[in-house]
Amino acid sequence: MLSSVTGATGKAGNFGETVGSLGEKVGNINMDEVKDIHNKTKRLHRNAMVKLQESVSHFSGNKNMFVVFVMLVLIGISAIGYAGYNYQQQNAMLDEVYVQVDEMKDNLERAKMRIIYDKKGAQKLLVQLQKDINAIIDMGLPIDLDDLAVDIQENLDKAANIARVNPEAIASLENVRADVDLRGFENIGGQMIAYDYNAYYSVVLDEVNTIKVSDNADMIASTYFDDQSSVLFYSQDKSIWELKNGALTTLSTTDDVFKNAVAFDDFRQYVYFLDPESNQIWKYMRNNSGFAGAVEYNQGTDLSRATDIAIDGHIYISTQDGNIIKMLSAQQIPFEFSNLPEKILVIDKIETTVDSDYLYILISDEKKIIKVTKDGDYRKEYVFEIDESLVDLHIDENSGKLFVLSTSYLYSINL
Secondary structure, eight states, rough: OOHHHHHHHHHHHHHHHHHHHHHHHHHOOOHHHHHHHHHHHHHHHHHHHHHHHHHHHHHHTTTTTHHHHHHHHHHHHHHHHHHHHHHHHHHHHHHHHHHHHHHHHHHHHHHHHHTTTHHHHHHHHHHHHHHHHHHHHHHTOOOOOHHHHHHHHHHHHHTTTTEEEEEEEEEOTTTTTTTTTEEEEEEEEEEEEEEEEEEEEEETTEEEEEOOOTTTOEEEEEEEEETTEEEEETTTTOOEEEETTTTTEEEEEESOOOOOOOOEEEEEOOOOEEGGTTTEEEEBBBBBSOOOOOOEESSSSOOOOOOEEEEEEEEEEEEEOOEEEEEEEETOOOOOOOOOOOOOOOOOOOEETTTTSEEEEEEEETEEEEETTTTTTTTEEEHHHESSSSEEEEETTTTTEEEEESSEEEEEEEO
């Protein structure tokens, strides 16, 4: 077995050049030539018909059927001859494509072998193969490449550690009410609390109970407050609602009003408000009556494009341009992604826990969750094969579960 892998290494060494050459060949097939041949044939037939009509008109008075017959024969011969030429030209192009497809199959086998000892290199080669096969498919030629395209995609997923999942639906929330607009959820020891703009939904097993918060509420963020064993909801009107032991109450601050926030998270007795508009993280300490006044945490880090916050002692801030800002003691510290299958363009949500070694990144419209270490090294990607966009996520590494809320359903998958 070792000798066969070693032999494959030699072939794979030139694979990059082979694939690059193949890409050039694919690009050199000019489908405009095929179209031009087809159009010339059509013009020939059209011109011949015009000549035929002129001949028939010219000789109709003289009843010269012989001339008409000769014209018909000439038209037939020319049309058949050019159609044959057209057929030969298209077949020649198809033959060239078939040769290239065979090369792609050989290169795919080499890439499969390379996955064993060099996933990153195999991934690069498979990405090029995928570009090449898509270029051929876009030509619209009468070649069935579906199986080959699937094979390339499956091995690319394997090389990049991408899992395409059909998640288990824990509960359906699409019909809880006519104007449901799900915005997030919290996991409280197996009880899921999802919410929209002015109500929350308690999900236990497959049973959903709806509890309205307030007609005036417009809830945009939530966090499970470990220190109080409660769920906090933040409303657009800068109010805080607390759900504790089944009771819902409003909380106050010694300030006149809470600060702005697009997201918030807790750590010990503190809650941190993420406020990109003010380029600030507001730190609130819980007291007996509610919260003390806001304290500025950020000392100059640019948070203007921030989207979400997660805390495990360090603070992690996700951004609209696909980055993560890592902070400790109010100062930014280094964080850089590495080994990602492709560049992240936007991050909608971020999640971690004190006990976890990983960050989980949610990209809503792409229906994917990316798992990285807390230093940014890529580990795995989960692609959800569902119709809806993703809204929120929570992890439970003790049970090995990842819980995800879409615009209609609550799902779970095994990590």
